[in-house]
Amino acid sequence: MKQTEQYVRQATRGLWGKARRELKTELEGHIAERCQEFRLAGLNAEEAERQTLRELGAPAQVSGGMLDVHAFPALGKAGVLSALLATAVFSALPQGLAQVQSIYGSFPNTGPASYLDFEQLKAAIEKAGGQVNGSASNASIALPGAVGGMNGLSESDWPGVSVTQNGKTYYQTDALLYSLLSSKLDVRISGWANPVVNADGAKIAIETSDWQTINWLYASTLKMSFSMPRDDLINTPYALIEPQSLTGRLNFKGAFQKAAVYALVIPKLVNWTGMDAKGKSVGGFLNLLNTTAQAQAGSVQFHVPPDFKDYKLYSNPSEFQKALEPYQQLVTAPVAQWNAQHPAPVLLLKLSGHFGPDAYTVVSPASVKKQP
Amino acid sequence: MSTAPPTPPDANLLRGHLDLILLSIIQGPPKYGLEISKLAQTATDGYFDLKVGSLYPALHRLEKAGFVRSEFTSGPRSGNQVKAYTLTESGGRELSVRRAEFQTFTQQLGKLWTLTGGMT
Structure with a gap:
C-alpha cells in the first residue's frame, strides 16, 4: 500500500487541515473500493493496486484542481475591526x-x-x-x-x-x-x-x-507553498500571532548566513476549536507558530512567546511531527505546558523566500548553539 | 453485439459541460466518486471517461456552490469510508436550468446546420 500512500500524499499536497484530511479519506476510499473490485476479478493485491493507480491519472492533477476549489486559508467569519x-x-x-x-x-x-x-x-x-x-x-x-x-x-x-x-x-x-x-x-x-x-x-x-x-x-x-513537501507538518493548524505578543527573544549562534532569513516552527499547546463546512465542531490542542528573522553573519535572534525556554531542536520534519503526535489532543497530551522534562519540539529552518518545494531547508541542530 | 465506443469528446468540450454531466449522474440515490465515474462510463459506452484529476475537484466545487452535499459512509466492498454525494434542492434546480439551456442551445445550433445544408 506504499504506492497508494504516496499517491494520496501527492494528490492532497498543498491542501490544508480539514480539506486535506477529507480528500485523503475520500481518495483512500476510492482506491480501496476499486482495488477490491480488481481482487474479485482475480488480480492479486499488488496487481490490483497497480491497476487502480494507473486508472486514476496523475496525482498532481487532483491537487492542482483542488487548490482552485479550496481557497487558502479559511479564516472564519468576517468581524468588526477591533x-x-x-x-x-x-x-x-x-x-x-x-x-x-x-x-x-x-x-x-x-x-x-x-x-x-x-x-x-x-x-x-x-x-x-x-x-x-x-x-x-x-x-x-x-x-x-x-x-x-x-x-x-x-x-x-x-x-x-x-x-x-x-x-x-x-x-x-x-x-x-x-x-x-x-x-x-x-x-x-x-x-x-x-x-x-x-x-x-x-x-x-x-x-x-x-x-x-x-x-x-x-x-x-x-x-502557502502549494507544492512543497511539508506533509509531515500539514495536519496541524498554524497559529495566528496577536500583535506585539511575541515579546520573548531567542538567540542562536552558528553557521548563519548574513541577511538570510530563518524560521523557527514552535508548537503551541492551546485548545482550538472551529467549525467544518457542515457546521460540525472540530478541535485540537496543538498549533504551529512560525516566527522568522533575518540573520547576521553567525547569529540570529527570533521573536518568541514570553518565557519560551523549554524546547528541543529536531533535525527532520518527520521526527518533529512524531514527537508532536501525542499533543494533538488534550486527552493524550503528556503535559499541558512545555517544561524541562517535556520540551517543545522545534524546527529551525532556513527560508529561500520562494513559494515552492524549496521554500525551506532544515538547519541541523548540531550546527547551532543557543545563546543567552 | 456491442458497437465500438464513440471517440471521447474534446477535453475542452468535456470540461465545459462537466458540471452538467455530474449533476445529471448524481441525481437520485447518493453516489460516491468511483460510482460516479463508472456510471459516466457505462451509461455512455465509454464516451465520458472522468479522470480522478477532474472528477474530485469538480465534485468539491459543486459542493461548495451548494448544489450537492456529501456524507462519509462505508464502502460496499472494502468497508473503507467513501464520500457519497446527493443533489441538494438548489442542485436539482440548477440541473433543470442547465439541461434546458443545453437543449435549447443544441436545438438552435441544429437549425443552423439545416439552414446551410452542410450537415444532417
Whole structure:
C-alpha cells in the first residue's frame, strides 16, 4: 500500500487541515473500493493496486484542481475591526519600485492579519504591467504570465478580504499571495526591511520595517507553498500571532548566513476549536507558530512567546511531527505546558523566500548553539 | 453485439459541460466518486471517461456552490469510508436550468446546420 500512500500524499499536497484530511479519506476510499473490485476479478493485491493507480491519472492533477476549489486559508467569519496597528516606520526603498504600505492588526473573528494599501497595491501592480479590476472587496488581480482567469475574491469566499481604516482601503496580504499563486506565477519574497514580492519578474515593493508584516510574508512561504513537501507538518493548524505578543527573544549562534532569513516552527499547546463546512465542531490542542528573522553573519535572534525556554531542536520534519503526535489532543497530551522534562519540539529552518518545494531547508541542530 | 465506443469528446468540450454531466449522474440515490465515474462510463459506452484529476475537484466545487452535499459512509466492498454525494434542492434546480439551456442551445445550433445544408 506504499504506492497508494504516496499517491494520496501527492494528490492532497498543498491542501490544508480539514480539506486535506477529507480528500485523503475520500481518495483512500476510492482506491480501496476499486482495488477490491480488481481482487474479485482475480488480480492479486499488488496487481490490483497497480491497476487502480494507473486508472486514476496523475496525482498532481487532483491537487492542482483542488487548490482552485479550496481557497487558502479559511479564516472564519468576517468581524468588526477591533485593533489595527499601523506600521509607522518607513525606510528607504529600492529605486524605481512603486511603494505599498502595510498594516498589521487583529480582528475578533478573523484574528490577526496583514493588509496592504489597496490603491498603492493597484498602482504597483499596474506599474509592473499587470491589472487590478474591481474594488478591494472583490478585486481580481492579473499579472503578466498569469495562467487561468482568476475571479475576484469576495467577502463571502474570503472573509475579511478588505478593511477600511482612516478613509483608506486595505487588501489582505494572503489574498494577494493566493491570487498570485493560483495564477501559477512563480512567487518569491526577498529582502527584509521593505521586502519585495516578485511574481515572475513583476515586483511589488512592500513599504514596511515592521517585523510582523515581514514575518507574515515569509511565514506564508511555509503555509502557502502549494507544492512543497511539508506533509509531515500539514495536519496541524498554524497559529495566528496577536500583535506585539511575541515579546520573548531567542538567540542562536552558528553557521548563519548574513541577511538570510530563518524560521523557527514552535508548537503551541492551546485548545482550538472551529467549525467544518457542515457546521460540525472540530478541535485540537496543538498549533504551529512560525516566527522568522533575518540573520547576521553567525547569529540570529527570533521573536518568541514570553518565557519560551523549554524546547528541543529536531533535525527532520518527520521526527518533529512524531514527537508532536501525542499533543494533538488534550486527552493524550503528556503535559499541558512545555517544561524541562517535556520540551517543545522545534524546527529551525532556513527560508529561500520562494513559494515552492524549496521554500525551506532544515538547519541541523548540531550546527547551532543557543545563546543567552 | 456491442458497437465500438464513440471517440471521447474534446477535453475542452468535456470540461465545459462537466458540471452538467455530474449533476445529471448524481441525481437520485447518493453516489460516491468511483460510482460516479463508472456510471459516466457505462451509461455512455465509454464516451465520458472522468479522470480522478477532474472528477474530485469538480465534485468539491459543486459542493461548495451548494448544489450537492456529501456524507462519509462505508464502502460496499472494502468497508473503507467513501464520500457519497446527493443533489441538494438548489442542485436539482440548477440541473433543470442547465439541461434546458443545453437543449435549447443544441436545438438552435441544429437549425443552423439545416439552414446551410452542410450537415444532417
